[in-house]
Amino acid sequence: MNNKTKYDQFLESKLDQSIAELSRLCAQPSVGAQNWGMVDCADLTANLLRQRGFQVEVISTGGAPVVLAERKGKNNKTLLFYNHYDVQPPEPLDLWISPPFEPTIRDGHLYARGVSDDKGHITSRLHAIDALLDVDGELPCNIKFIIEGEEETSSVHLEEFVKAYAGRLSADACVWEFGGVDHRGVPMQYLGLRGICYVELTVDLLSQDVHSGVGGSIFPNAAWRLVWALNSLKTQDERILIPGFYDHIVPPSERDRQLMEDLPETAEEYRQRYGVDHFLHGLEGGVELRLAEVFQPTCTICGLTSGYQGPGSKTVLPARASAKVDFRLVPNQTPVDIFRKLRAYLDERGFTDVKATMLGGEAPGRTDPNDPFVKLVVDTAEPIYGKPMDIVPMVGGSGPNHIFLETIKVPIVTAGIGHPGSQAHAPNENVDLDLYLKGAKHIVRILKEFADS
Amino acid sequence: MNNKTKYDQFLESKLDQSIAELSRLCAQPSVGAQNWGMVDCADLTANLLRQRGFQVEVISTGGAPVVLAERKGKNNKTLLFYNHYDVQPPEPLDLWISPPFEPTIRDGHLYARGVSDDKGHITSRLHAIDALLDVDGELPCNIKFIIEGEEETSSVHLEEFVKAYAGRLSADACVWEFGGVDHRGVPMQYLGLRGICYVELTVDLLSQDVHSGVGGSIFPNAAWRLVWALNSLKTQDERILIPGFYDHIVPPSERDRQLMEDLPETAEEYRQRYGVDHFLHGLEGGVELRLAEVFQPTCTICGLTSGYQGPGSKTVLPARASAKVDFRLVPNQTPVDIFRKLRAYLDERGFTDVKATMLGGEAPGRTDPNDPFVKLVVDTAEPIYGKPMDIVPMVGGSGPNHIFLETIKVPIVTAGIGHPGSQAHAPNENVDLDLYLKGAKHIVRILKEFADS
Numbered sequence: 001m002n003n004k005t006k007y008d009q010f011l012e013s014k015l016d017q018s019i020a021e022l023s024r025l026c027a028q029p030s031v032g033a034q035n036w037g038m039v040d041c042a043d044l045t046a047n048l049l050r051q052r053g054f055q056v057e058v059i060s061t062g063g064a065p066v067v068l069a070e071r072k073g074k075n076n077k078t079l080l081f082y083n084h085y086d087v088q089p090p091e092p093l094d095l096w097i098s099p100p101f102e103p104t105i106r107d108g109h110l111y112a113r114g115v116s117d118d119k120g121h122i123t124s125r126l127h128a129i130d131a132l133l134d135v136d137g138e139l140p141c142n143i144k145f146i147i148e149g150e151e152e153t154s155s156v157h158l159e160e161f162v163k164a165y166a167g168r169l170s171a172d173a174c175v176w177e178f179g180g181v182d183h184r185g186v187p188m189q190y191l192g193l194r195g196i197c198y199v200e201l202t203v204d205l206l207s208q209d210v211h212s213g214v215g216g217s218i219f220p221n222a223a224w225r226l227v228w229a230l231n232s233l234k235t236q237d238e239r240i241l242i243p244g245f246y247d248h249i250v251p252p253s254e255r256d257r258q259l260m261e262d263l264p265e266t267a268e269e270y271r272q273r274y275g276v277d278h279f280l281h282g283l284e285g286g287v288e289l290r291l292a293e294v295f296q297p298t299c300t301i302c303g304l305t306s307g308y309q310g311p312g313s314k315t316v317l318p319a320r321a322s323a324k325v326d327f328r329l330v331p332n333q334t335p336v337d338i339f340r341k342l343r344a345y346l347d348e349r350g351f352t353d354v355k356a357t358m359l360g361g362e363a364p365g366r367t368d369p370n371d372p373f374v375k376l377v378v379d380t381a382e383p384i385y386g387k388p389m390d391i392v393p394m395v396g397g398s399g400p401n402h403i404f405l406e407t408i409k410v411p412i413v414t415a416g417i418g419h420p421g422s423q424a425h426a427p428n429e430n431v432d433l434d435l436y437l438k439g440a441k442h443i444v445r446i447l448k449e450f451a452d453s
Numbered sequence: 454m455n456n457k458t459k460y461d462q463f464l465e466s467k468l469d470q471s472i473a474e475l476s477r478l479c480a481q482p483s484v485g486a487q488n489w490g491m492v493d494c495a496d497l498t499a500n501l502l503r504q505r506g507f508q509v510e511v512i513s514t515g516g517a518p519v520v521l522a523e524r525k526g527k528n529n530k531t532l533l534f535y536n537h538y539d540v541q542p543p544e545p546l547d548l549w550i551s552p553p554f555e556p557t558i559r560d561g562h563l564y565a566r567g568v569s570d571d572k573g574h575i576t577s578r579l580h581a582i583d584a585l586l587d588v589d590g591e592l593p594c595n596i597k598f599i600i601e602g603e604e605e606t607s608s609v610h611l612e613e614f615v616k617a618y619a620g621r622l623s624a625d626a627c628v629w630e631f632g633g634v635d636h637r638g639v640p641m642q643y644l645g646l647r648g649i650c651y652v653e654l655t656v657d658l659l660s661q662d663v664h665s666g667v668g669g670s671i672f673p674n675a676a677w678r679l680v681w682a683l684n685s686l687k688t689q690d691e692r693i694l695i696p697g698f699y700d701h702i703v704p705p706s707e708r709d710r711q712l713m714e715d716l717p718e719t720a721e722e723y724r725q726r727y728g729v730d731h732f733l734h735g736l737e738g739g740v741e742l743r744l745a746e747v748f749q750p751t752c753t754i755c756g757l758t759s760g761y762q763g764p765g766s767k768t769v770l771p772a773r774a775s776a777k778v779d780f781r782l783v784p785n786q787t788p789v790d791i792f793r794k795l796r797a798y799l800d801e802r803g804f805t806d807v808k809a810t811m812l813g814g815e816a817p818g819r820t821d822p823n824d825p826f827v828k829l830v831v832d833t834a835e836p837i838y839g840k841p842m843d844i845v846p847m848v849g850g851s852g853p854n855h856i857f858l859e860t861i862k863v864p865i866v867t868a869g870i871g872h873p874g875s876q877a878h879a880p881n882e883n884v885d886l887d888l889y890l891k892g893a894k895h896i897v898r899i900l901k902e903f904a905d906s
Contacts, residue, residue: 194666211850214746217747217751217849218732274659293671302767303771304757307755324761326669328665
């Protein structure tokens with residue numbers, strides 16, 4: 001890489017300025033769940049991009065606006081950054097050492113709500129762009145940003161937006177909002193997310209709770225109906241019984257298995273952190289546990305509620321019962337198809353009294369680990385971190401990556417500033433300033449190599 | 454009956470004094486669940502009995518004390534009254550028209566917490582005793598009172614107490630704490646209570662809730678284990694699967710069936726009051742519905758709790774799940790036996806991870822509808838209410854009557870002042886002063902006839 005030293009020198013010498021910019025961005029609350037400061041933060045974010053010569057538009061969505069930005073570069077290749085300016089609620093406030101919207105540096109870390117998720121990712125990318133502009137006077141390729149304001153509230157308008165603006169979002173590759181190192185300090189490349197179909201099952205049979213001495217023998221019981229309906233969904237050995245549930249599933253490839261084998265052991269950490277005394281499917285650990293964790297679709301009860309839940313006893317027959325259930329989906333399952341099959345199965349089993357409502361859905365989405373862009377991003381990490389990235393072909397969570405994969409048709413990689421102690425979504429969220437700098441250096445190299453590739 | 458008019462004249466002319474006494478008793482809070490005023494109320498109750506020449510003792514139990522009282526009468530027969538001085542909590546306070554501990558008369562009713570359940574029953578019986586003493590100068594037979602302070606909190610010390618004081622409680626018959634008329638104004642004789650075995654099932658598998666994207670495929674899920682364990686207990690057609698659950702059950706007799714046939718229809722009331730759109734076991738109404746309501750043992754889920762229960766979605770794998778389950782028992786099931794069988798069955802089905810705790814138990818208890826004392830009480834109602842009592846051989850609820858049936862070996866009847874609008878356990882609890890007077894008149898007749906029988 002040419003001028004490597006010059007880029008790094010810029011990034012190092014101007015780090016304080018970038019951290020000051022990040023602090024200003026974090027001082028502006030943008031709590032989506034509380035509709036607090038959203039438009040102000042979108043405008044502030046847009047101005048940061050305009051200052052770098054981007055053409056910027058703040059576009060209404062029906063929810064928080066999207067910031068769309070573009071600047072032409074030296075050649076015709078286009079890299080798209082997906083980020084978000086919204087943050088999680090700061091509560092519980094009393095657990096913060098310094099106030100969540102008063103960014104504070106302690107021991108080489110900057111603390112604030114949203115500093116890692118995702119404002120630090122925005123400004124570290126801008127810091128990399130500043131270095132390229134300073135050293136080269138131009139960008140090596142076209143750069144686009146889509147910075148939404150609803151990531152922490154299920155990106156409810158994103159799919160519609162991306163489809164409507166597909167032309168303006170067109171790109172050759174995409175860098176996702178997050179990334180970083182694991183507990184060993186190894187940079188990680190996360191290439192896929194499972195899908196999700198989140199359902200609420202509700203049974204509502206009586207107009208009020210009834211004394212169990214009166215109704216127990218002769219009235220239908222909502223809690224029992226719910227238990228029987230849930231039981232019909234999955235066997236005790238974890239086989240999901242909805243007909244067609246496992247149709248279309250693409251199993252992990254040999255390459256996936258190989259990548260999973262190269263990852264560190266997780267079993268002992270899970271035992272210690274969560275008190276797990278055994279794993280499902282008779283697994284003990286090793287690659288089979290890691291494969292099952294992300295390549296198995298699930299049917300998880302996330303919550304149950306009915307009748308009396310306080311201390312001691314209350315003899316009541318509940319009028320109503322409900323369950324929250326999430327299905328984690330793997331390629332090529334889709335939430336709409338799974339929900340349709342669930343409803344049909346409940347009806348077929350006689351559970352027409354069980355109402356099902358889909359509260360959220362995301363399709364699964366994967367980037368091919370053999371994509372050349374993945375290799376480029378993995379390899380450019382080595383000079384910065386002392387080793388190339390470890391590739392995680394799929395993680396267990398879910399997100400809107402499938403929207404870009406399907407609509408923009410780009411490979412998506414992760415590259416960022418996170419670490420296991422980032423406390424995203426928790427009190428004392430922080431970034432490690434050394435990792436912040438490394439993240440910016442990595443972005444410079446990705447852009448340079450991508451432009452030349 | 455001799456001197457009928459004199460007794461009634463006394464009861465009517467001194468009604469105001471009795472209501473004043475009841476008001477003083479209700480002005481003394483005695484909320485067991487809040488441990489509020491228990492000893493003061495026991496002492497006040499004891500003094501009411503001492504004023505009538507009873508030998509009274511207030512006896513510690515480890516919980517609220519028991520008031521034990523006795524006065525000799527003209528012959529050697531002994532009638533035992535079982536009552537309680539504790540009351541339900543008054544909350545929600547804002548729904549009371551007059552404050553719960555400031556007894557107030559409106560429209561021929563006295564309103565106060567505990568005025569019907571059970572303080573009005575105590576004073577109406579004392580009013581009857583006053584009439585007998587005033588007219589005859591003596592009691593027609595021996596009278597004993599056991600007035601406990603833990604009826605509203607499951608009578609946890611009562612069984613031990615009754616066994617320890619069995620000799621002093623010996624009697625030939627017992628009048629229970631409640632009684633009254635139904636919605637038609639017909640006085641009702643309730644002769645049996647089902648038993649209960651109230652169980653909490655708890656599954657506790659992880660040290661904390663886990664993100665469902667991480668744990669869903671590989672960690673055991675407490676909510677699923679609970680659902681599967683519950684499902685193993687009962688089929689969708691209401692067959693309880695615990696081996697031996699139905700052993701020893703005594704079905705209703707021909708006499709029980711006849712008595713149930715004589716009772717009014719309930720199906721339409723249940724449809725309207727509770728919004729029931731169908732009954733279990735394919736029942737539509739009639740005597741078969743009334744028989745099933747009380748002569749079928751049950752397994753009722755009273756409550757479910759696990760994981761996330763708020764609005765919208767939270768993707769969490771719950772560390773813990775629990776259910777409240779009550780089994781209503783019929784003769785000759787017992788709670789200890791049922792609980793033992795439940796535990797053995799859960800273990801046999803592999804649910805050793807499901808903890809079962811018995812939160813309360815009462816055996817079923819019945820008085821033979823053919824007992825001569827029942828006929829005496831039923832018939833003596835006629836001159837007061839214009840018709841004899843309707844006999845209900847068993848009701849669906851549970852209580853400590855079995856303790857007296859087993860230990861003191863007495864027939865137990867109901868005779869009291871309640872009505873369907875009494876609002877026991879609810880705001881604006883009240884007694885109808887006319888029914889209060891009728892209840893006292895009935896007690897006079899029961900005591901006279903019983904002494905002469």
